[in-house]
Amino acid sequence: MSAIIVKELTKKFGEFTAVDNVSFSVETGELFGLLGPNGAGKTTIINMLTTLLLPTVGDAEIAGYDLRRDPDPIRNNIGIIFQDPSLDIGLTGRENLEFHAMMYSIGSDERKKRIREVLDVVGLADKADILVENYSGGMKRRLEIARGLFIIQRFCFWMSLLLGLMHRPGDQYGIISET
Amino acid sequence: MIQGKVVYVLWRREMIKYFRARSRVAGAIGMPAFMLVFQGMGFRKVEFPGLPESIGYFQYLVPGIIGMTLLFTAAYAGMSVIMDKQFGFLKEVMVTPASRVSIVLGMISGSATTSIIQALIIMMMSVLLGFKLPFIPAILSSIVIMVLISTIFINIGLILSSLLKDFHGFSTVINFIAFPLFLLSGALFPVSNLPVPIRILSYFDPLTYGVDALRGILIGHCEFSIVLNISILLTLSVLMVCASSYFFQKAEII
Numbered sequence: 001m002s003a004i005i006v007k008e009l010t011k012k013f014g015e016f017t018a019v020d021n022v023s024f025s026v027e028t029g030e031l032f033g034l035l036g037p038n039g040a041g042k043t044t045i046i047n048m049l050t051t052l053l054l055p056t057v058g059d060a061e062i063a064g065y066d067l068r069r070d071p072d073p074i075r076n077n078i079g080i081i082f083q084d085p086s087l088d089i090g091l092t093g094r095e096n097l098e099f100h101a102m103m104y105s106i107g108s109d110e111r112k113k114r115i116r117e118v119l120d121v122v123g124l125a126d127k128a129d130i131l132v133e134n135y136s137g138g139m140k141r142r143l144e145i146a147r148g149l150f151i152i153q154r155f156c157f158w159m160s161l162l163l164g165l166m167h168r169p170g171d172q173y174g175i176i177s178e179t
Numbered sequence: 180m181i182q183g184k185v186v187y188v189l190w191r192r193e194m195i196k197y198f199r200a201r202s203r204v205a206g207a208i209g210m211p212a213f214m215l216v217f218q219g220m221g222f223r224k225v226e227f228p229g230l231p232e233s234i235g236y237f238q239y240l241v242p243g244i245i246g247m248t249l250l251f252t253a254a255y256a257g258m259s260v261i262m263d264k265q266f267g268f269l270k271e272v273m274v275t276p277a278s279r280v281s282i283v284l285g286m287i288s289g290s291a292t293t294s295i296i297q298a299l300i301i302m303m304m305s306v307l308l309g310f311k312l313p314f315i316p317a318i319l320s321s322i323v324i325m326v327l328i329s330t331i332f333i334n335i336g337l338i339l340s341s342l343l344k345d346f347h348g349f350s351t352v353i354n355f356i357a358f359p360l361f362l363l364s365g366a367l368f369p370v371s372n373l374p375v376p377i378r379i380l381s382y383f384d385p386l387t388y389g390v391d392a393l394r395g396i397l398i399g400h401c402e403f404s405i406v407l408n409i410s411i412l413l414t415l416s417v418l419m420v421c422a423s424s425y426f427f428q429k430a431e432i433i
Contacts, residue, residue, distance in 0.1 A: 050274050053431050075276035086267035090196050102188035103275035147271075 003028045004049070004155070009058035011044050018044040021058070043083065046157050050080050063154060081148035083159035085140060089133040093124055093143050096132060100147050118146040181284060185277040189285025190292065193259075197293045204297070207255075211248040211301050215241070218367065219308060229369035234400055241305045242393035243366030245321075246328060246386055248298045250364075253329040254357045256290035257336025261349050264340075279427045283420065287333050294329040295322060313397055321396045327412040328389035332357075334419035341426040364390050370402070385415050 002025035011019040019041040026032040034042045047053040049060055051071040060067045065074045087096050094115060101111040119125045122142040132140060148158065197203065219237045226232075230239055263269040272282060299322075306312050336353060343349050363370075363377070364386035370378055381387050392408035395401030401408070 052270060052273055072276060072278070075274060078274070080274055082267065082270060084267045084270075086271045088192070088263075088268045089266065090199065091192065095192075095195065099188055099192060100271070100275075102184045103272065103277045105182055105184045105277075 002026060003030070003063060004032075005061045006045075006049070007059045009045065009048060009060055010056050011041070011048060011053060012056045019048070019055075023058075043159060046080075046159055050078055050157055051075055077153055078155045078157060079148055079151055079153035080157040081144055081159060085144070087132050087140060087143060087147075089135075090131065092129050092131055093119070093135070093146075094128040096143060097147055097150060100150055104151055106151070114150055118149050121149060122146040180278055180280070182278055182281040185281035186285040186288060189282065190289040193286075193289025193293060196259075197296075204300075207252050207297055208248075208300055210251065211244050211297075212304060214247065215244050215301065215305055215308065219244070219305075227368060227372075229371045231400060234398060237305075237309060238311065238398050239394070239400070240367065241302070241310045242397050243364070243390050244305070245298045245301055245325070245393055245397075246364060246366050246390040247361055248301045249294050249325055249328045249389070250332050250357055250361055250386055252294040252297050253290060253332035254336045254353050255350075256286070256294070256333045257338075257340035257353065258346070258349060259290075260286065260337060260340035261343065261346055264344060265346075280420075280424045283334075283337065283424045283427055286337060287330055287420065290333045290336075291326055291329040294333070295325045298325055311398075313399075317396050321393055324389065324392045324396060324409070324412065327409070327416050328386065328393075330416040331385050331389075331412065331419050332360075334416075334423040337423040338426045341423070341430040360384050360386050363387065365402075366390050385412065388412055 004026035006022060006024050009019055009022045010017065022041070022045060024032075034045065036042050044053065048055050048067065049062065051067065051074055055067065062074050063077050065077075067074065088099070091099065097115045097118065098111065101114065106114070115128075116125070119128050122145055124139060124142055124146065127135070127139060132143065135143065148156065219240050222236050222240075225236055227236055227239070230236070260269065263272065302310075302312075302318075312318065335356065339349060339352060339356075343352070363381040363384040365381060366386070370381045370387060373381065388403065388408040388411045391401045391403050392405060392412065395405045395408065
């Protein structure tokens with residue numbers, strides 16, 4: 001059985017059709033890339049698969065859970081790195097990570113340990129206690145990635161993989177992978 | 180199900196941001212403070228019909244202005260949700276497996292705390308202007324009423340914020356809602372002075388019962404019984420929490 005099954009997914013915003021009848025499936029362990037020009041609907045598809053938007057027509061299953069009926073178990077199985085900024089710039093880097101960990105109900109010891117680890121991975125250990133509004137664009141991006149790595153979920157949605165890190169015009173893609 | 184960690188972290192985030200943004204504290208206190216000084220001092224000597232002689236206008240006004248502070252700071256709590264939407268942070272909140280009820284309760288507890296801090300600052304200011312404060316137990320029970328009042332209006336703001344996307348839309352609509360609620364509530368004068376058709380409207384205003392309960396507790400004068408006031412406030416609070424949880428569950432909030 002496929003890990004992600006998307007069946008005839010359509011999303012309309014009023015008259016505008018953002019995603020038109022898309023079907024695909026992703027196998028367990030597969031690294032799946034979603035490529036397309038700007039405005040193709042990649043983000044809208046990922047927003048639907050991560051339960052942020054409801055499809056207008058069609059269905060999708062993630063790890064056997066139906067998108068419409070069981071959003072909660074799906075949220076328990078996914079991690080996501082957004083392409084647009086999604087940090088609280090009024091908090092420090094560490095506070096952003098703590099917030100994230102507590103939203104997933106992770107205990108205090110585990111939380112502290114993981115925060116140290118991911119900050120090291122993205123090279124922000126010495127900037128962790130600075131307000132995010134004072135971060136540079138690249139640092140913000142690295143913090144978002146640290147937050148995405150914080151909890152290793154079964155499914156990782158990574159939007160615009162290289163955005164803000166090594167930007168080349170025209171390079172835009174989202175990746176869905178199952179770990 | 181309610182997740183303690185989620186409620187706590189949303190509350191803590193609100194506290195951190197509140198104490199980092201001093202201008203917010205001063206800004207939100209400004210309006211009620213002016214009302215207290217100018218309305219309170221200006222009409223201090225006026226004898227209002229519908230007021231017992233033993234209670235001066237200033238004593239009568241203070242619980243009303245406390246209610247006003249709660250109404251406006253609470254109703255504007257939805258604004259931070261709109262800001263989170265625009266900064267993209269709300270997506271981060273909504274993709275987590277945290278239950279929507281916990282998210283709503285966390286937002287309510289944070290905003291209720293800030294509203295009550297503001298209301299207590301106004302109460303302290305009014306003491307400086309001559310308000311006779313009751314004993315500690317009465318002050319503590321008035322805080323319970325404040326929790327109920329702010330819960331009701333925070334939820335109005337939250338529901339609105341789940342439907343709207345931009346700052347301007349939100350503040351126009353919330354002003355359109357909050358201002359009549361304030362004027363109808365009897366915060367400034369006894370509702371009994373209003374013509375009957377308008378007075379009937381005031382019975383549909385939750386703040387009417389909130390202000391009346393605060394008066395009952397703080398100055399020992401109320402139109403309805405305290406039990407009636409509290410029952411109405413409590414029922415509405417519970418209904419409003421359910422309503423905004425529903426909206427956060429259903430709406431596409433990004």
